[in-house]
Amino acid sequence: MRLRNKPWAKDTLLAHPEMVIQNPEEWKGRWKERFGNDHPIHIEIGSGKGQFVSEMAKKNPEINYIGIEIQTSVIVVALEKALAAEVPNLQLLHIDGGTVTDYFADGEVDRIYLNFSDPWPKKRHAKRRLTHADFLKAYEQVLPLEGEIHFKTDNRGLFEYSLASFSQFGMILKQVWLDLHQVEFEGNVMTEYEEKFSAKGHPIYRVEAIFPK
Numbered sequence: 001m002r003l004r005n006k007p008w009a010k011d012t013l014l015a016h017p018e019m020v021i022q023n024p025e026e027w028k029g030r031w032k033e034r035f036g037n038d039h040p041i042h043i044e045i046g047s048g049k050g051q052f053v054s055e056m057a058k059k060n061p062e063i064n065y066i067g068i069e070i071q072t073s074v075i076v077v078a079l080e081k082a083l084a085a086e087v088p089n090l091q092l093l094h095i096d097g098g099t100v101t102d103y104f105a106d107g108e109v110d111r112i113y114l115n116f117s118d119p120w121p122k123k124r125h126a127k128r129r130l131t132h133a134d135f136l137k138a139y140e141q142v143l144p145l146e147g148e149i150h151f152k153t154d155n156r157g158l159f160e161y162s163l164a165s166f167s168q169f170g171m172i173l174k175q176v177w178l179d180l181h182q183v184e185f186e187g188n189v190m191t192e193y194e195e196k197f198s199a200k201g202h203p204i205y206r207v208e209a210i211f212p213k
C-alpha cells in the first residue's frame, strides 16, 4: 500500500498511546491485563487502514483485537478509524509482523488474520511474504496448539504459494474458499482491498489453516 509521506504522522501516533501502544514489549505476556479482561486476543498482521479490525471489534465485543501495521503513513489512518469506532477492545501496534514473538508470549494470541497481504511476486522476495515459513514459525510460537490463521486475498499466485507453505509447514487446511463472495459465508467483514478488488470482479480466496497439536 503506497500513501503520501505524512511528516505529522509520527506525532499523531505518539499523541494516542491509549490506542497505538508505546513500548509494546512491556505488554508481552500481559495483554489481557492491558484489555482488562480475559477475552481471546485476535491479531491482524498488515491491517492497512484498519477497516477490518475496527469493524470486527465493533461486531465482536467479547474478542480483543490488535491491528499490526508496519507503515507509519498507513497506521495513522487506521488510528483515525479506531478512534472513531469508540470500542474498548481494539489496540494498534506499529511493528513488523515478523517480530510478534518479541511482543507476545507463547500461546498468548488466539487467532491471526492475514488480509490481502502484499504478494511480493518475485521469487527473490519470497521471504517477505507474510505466509513464508519464517513468519509461520513466529506465528506458531504466539498461537496456542490448534491456533488458526485466517487468510484472504484476491491474488491467486500468493494464495497458491500460501496453501503450499501452510501445508509444507505441517498445518491443516481446515477450509478453503475459491470465490468467497459467491457462497453463503456468514459475517464476512470486508477489508479496504477486498472492496476494491471484488468491485473489479476479482474472486476472493480464503483459507482457514490450523497449527496441529
Ligand code: SAM
Residues within 6 Å of the ligand: 001, 045, 046, 047, 048, 049, 068, 069, 070, 071, 074, 095, 096, 097, 098, 115, 116, 117, 118, 191, 192, 193, 194
Ligand atoms: N489488510 C488491508 C486490506 O486488506 O485492505 C491492507 C492490505 S495491504 C496490500 C498490505 C498491508 O500490509 C500494507 O499496509 C503493508 O504496509 C502491511 N505490511 C506488509 N508487510 C508487513 C509486515 N511485515 N508487518 C506489518 N505490516 C506489514
